[in-house]
Amino acid sequence: MEEKPLRIWKKAMYYPYRKQIANKWWEEFKKVWHIAGPAIITSVSVFSLDFITAAFVGQLGDVELAAVSEVQNVLLGFVTGIMLGLGSALETLCGQAVGAQEFNMLGIYLQRSWIISMVTALLLTPAYVSASRILMLLHQDPKISDLAGKFAIWTIPEIFASALNYPSEKFLQAQSKVWFMAFSSMLTLAIHVLLNWIFVTKLGMGLVGAAIAGNISFWILTVVKIIYIVCGWFPEAWTGFSYLAFKSLTKFLKLSISSAVMLCLEVWYYTAVILIVGGLKDAAIAIDSISICMNLQVWTLMVALGFSISASVRVSNELGAGNPKAAKFTVGVNVLISAILGIFFAVIILATKNQFPRMFSKEQHVISETSKLAYILALTIFISSIQPVLHGVAIGAGWQFLVAIVNFVCYYGLGLPIGALLGYKFNLGVQGVWSAMLGGSLLQTIILFVIIGRTNWHKEVIKIEYLYKYR
Structure with a gap:
């Protein structure tokens, strides 16, 4: 008789604690989705711009599409x-500044990024002018290279649009103004379809028309963001152009370069894998099969990128606000949600391993080879659902240089060399190459988990406080 009241008392004491934890998770869950949801819409819309261009150009012919x-x-x-x-x-920088209530620095950071990005765009322009020669040096078809070179020259304005667009995007993300980005990107996508129909289909301007449509669309996307930023909607964050933007450019450049190296090592990894596969026996079948798989992976990656942005914004905001426990907690929530979605996508791939290849090809050899890659693809999708979130955490905390080193060692020191060895020396073909690539990604993910798990979040907060105290 005495045990029953005791059990009831313990349960009563335990329930509020459980409810408190559940409420904490639910509140963070809503904050994460508030950022991740619109970010996913934005990623899909922007990614679809090139997809729409390719769809219209594909009507012109195989050479033009290539x-x-x-x-x-x-x-x-x-x-x-x-x-x-x-x-x-x-x-x-902007995410941490928002958390620290240093809104006056946001506009300065944005202007510094614009300056660095525009100078970089100018330096990259010769690559577009010499696109035909570059592609021929890479042993591409001369006819295709010539057309590609002409198309590239017409897309030069897009480089400068991107130099202004991406910093503006990060400025808005840091302040969680993600719904504006989602709506503007969807509107731009609709305009892009219309412009391609006018220039490519109706006026018959071919590749030049497609390039013009792309330039206009990307500049619309960029100008809309800039107008939103400079025309009074951010009175604290944007106080006008300032000479302070030219101060401390060296420090800002170091972080910018570290960020660029970290991301480029990630993006170029997949390009390098395709180049390795291109030298295998029956290269056409191998490239087709891995291209199908990577195509599917990219679409699932759009979801993961949304949570990468969410993790970056939430971690940087909480660290800037001096909340180390909240920063650590949001890491767990972002990783858990993204991992669950990764499992969901992986299960779909495995359940349709004999069906999804038929959506992309009618060739039996390609279908068969792609089906064999289903298990590796499923595991890749799961890992690539978590990996961007960890990258987002690293960006939010300012660990770009460290992650760049990890990426280089795991991808280019291990993944690619072992992939080439398995594919060529041991004749394991595309499965061997991709397995090694997956191994590099898995190792990188494990290392990032260890780094995050061993992080002293209180020290990270102190670093940021020191940064703003002695800036």
Whole structure:
């Protein structure tokens, strides 16, 4: 009789604690989705711009499509990696400034990033002018290279748009103004479809028309953000152009370069894998199968990128606000949600391993080879669902240089060399190459988990407080 009241008392004491924990998770869950949801919409919309361009150009012919694909995958992928990486420095600095209530620094950081990115765009312009020669040096088809070179020259204005767009994007993300970005990107996507129909289909301007449509669309995306920033919606964060933007550029440049290197090593890793696969026996089948798998992975990666942005914003905001426990807690919530979605996508791949290849090809050899890669693809999707979130944490905390070193060792020191060895020496083909790539990604993920797990978040807060005290 005495035990029953005791058990009831213990349960009563335990329930509020459980409810408190559940409420804490629920509140953070809502904060995460408030950022991640619109960020996913933005990522998908912006990624779809190139997809729409390729769809319209594909109606012109196979050579034209191949030319545009080479520019998008080789040249544009190279430039976007650099520009997006340079802009990522703002994720750290602006996010922490918001948390620390140092809103006056946001506009200064943005202007510094614009300056560095525009100078970089100018330096990268010769690569677009010499695109034909570069592609021929890479032993690409001369006819395709010639068309790609002409298309690349017409897309030069897009480089300068991206130099302004990505920093503006990070400025807005740091302040959780992500719904504006989502709506503006969806509007731009709709305009892009219309412009391609006008210039490519209706006016018959071919590749030049496609390039013009892309330039206009990307500049619309950029100008809308800039107008939103400078026209009074951010009275504390934007106080006008300032000479302070030219001060401390060296320190800012170091973080920008670290961010760019970290991201580029990630992006170029997948390009390098395709180049290795291109030298295998039956290369056409191998490239087709791995391209199908990577295509699917990219779409699932759009979801993970949303949580990467969420992790970056939440961690940087909480560290800047001096809340180490909250920063640590949001890491767990972001990783858990993204991991659950990764499992969901992986299960779908495994359940449809004999069906999804038929969506992309009618060739039985390609279908068979792609089906064999289903298990590796499922595991890759799961890992790549968690990996960007850890990158987001690193960006939010300002660990870009450290993660760049980890990426280089895991990807280029282990993943690619072992992949080439398994693919060529041991004749394991595309499965061997991708297994090694996956091994590099898995090792990198484990190392990042260890780094985050051993982090003293109180010290991270002290570093930021010191930064703003003695800036």
